[in-house]
Amino acid sequence: MAETPIEEMSFEDAIRELEQVVTQLDRGEVALEDSIKLYERGAALKARCEAKLKEAEEKVAQITLDANGEATGTTPVEGL
């Protein structure tokens, strides 16, 4: 399980692993030592997921274009 640290995981990766951890632990076939480690990892993954879920921020901008139709920048969009 050489993988990216939990705090750098994408939401999707974190949630997928959390699912695996929960399934594994719920099945109850894990040795006591491992189950405690799994539980801790699960808690960390859950915290990561939660943090990502809290990053719910809406920001809408519109691309500005030059005469040739190429993007030059953005302008915020309000009221949509």
Place this chain on the structure above:
Amino acid sequence: MDDLIDDEGAGPAGNAPEFTVSEISGAVKLTVEGAFSHVRVRGEVGRLSRPRSGHIYLDLKDDRSVLASVVWKGVSARLAHQPEEGMEVIATGRLTTFPGQSKYQLVIDDIRPAGAGALMAMLEKRKKALAAEGLFDEARKKRLPFLPEVIGVVTSPSGAVIRDILHRLRDRFPRKVLIWPVAVQGERCAPEVARAIRGFNAMTPGGALPRPDLLIVARGGGSLEDLWGFNEEAVVRAAADSDIPLISAVGHETDTTLIDYASDYRAPTPTGAAEKAVPVRMDLLNWLRQQEGVLTRAITSGLTARGQRVRDVGRALPRPEALLDAPRQRLDLASLRLAPALKGRTQDARAKLDRLTARLDPALERAVASKRLELGRTSGRLSPERLQSVIREGRRALARWRLDPQRLAARTSQMDERLAQAVTRFGQVAEASVTRRRERLTGLERLRQTLGYTQTLARGYAVIRSGEAVLTRKAEAETHAALEIEFKDGRLGVTPTGATPKAAPKPAPKTPPKKSDPGGQGSLF
């Protein structure tokens, strides 16, 4: 024939007016262009060429005829639908002639597919061509990100579409949105949409403009013609080439444009695209909490189950007291049997002892009796006469010695030596024997004293003698005139009355045969 020849001969002289080629060509031109200055022609597009000039030359045809046609460059640029070979079209324009080549043609002002069926047929054909290139292959489809950080939307910046998308995103999971404004119908539509898709892809991740990780190309419902820009090859190719996963949402659910085949996911509506783009945040939070619960429950029940197991196994262990029960019972049983066993053993031994004792008494009596017999015999051999003769002999031998002090001394010393030697030898050789005999003698003496008659005398018995003979019978005693009664402390001479004396017995020697006479022994030497 003749008439014909005649006519021919007369021909030049006929009344028909005579035109020059140019005159007649000009007349035809006037007639044609005057009569067909604005016509609509329906037909199938035949051979078509687009020279560099920008004009389009094409044939319109039906099953019997062909009409040469041209679309001048300026007209071509603003056509909603470019003519394609095989397309059933309605062309609007005017007929002109081309006198230099005796030809006429239709100059087209507008050309469009002849109805929806024709358009659909064209679409089908284009779709087949693009599919043959593999642009619609499933293998090209990219997986949509579960939770995109930035969403790029290609659509009109005004209108319901972008509003619907933003609203739905806000409901589910607010995200960063970049809108690339485009015309969503008309001839500008396709090039702008294609450029927008490529433009988003050209952004560098983390650059000045945040590169989206999901694209939505959206447009509201409209006619087939309105949506036509999304069928254009340029748009389809841009969508197929996009490295960023792309959701298409063009028109209503029933409208299918070619971009839908090239996109990674086709949403039925713009709102549907927003729903596909992000998960519902609250659902995820709930799910997360649920997972946390499962996690906690699993670890707790895991620990509880293990604890229960430990207790169960512990309960199966025997109690320490129980372990000792069996040995303790054995000890009790053994203790109970110990006292009776000891008692029985003692009884056995006593019985054996009794048996042996019973056998011992007669044996002892027999031994005493035999000893008494032996004593009797020994006593018989102890006679005073024999002792006296030994003494007499000793005196004679003594008399033979003339006592010369010197000789005696020499003799004495000689004898001393011999004596010493003899004594030594005697001591050495006979000490054991003497000791043994002494012991025996001591034993016998003890026995003799015990059993001997002198002791008996003490108890009131008396020995009757006549001289040295011991009388034990009356008849014997009657034959003697004088008897001697030996008491414990001495002898008393008596005369039996009514006896017939035989002879007076000689008085007994002064020395009775008693052990208590060491002088007698000393005389032996």
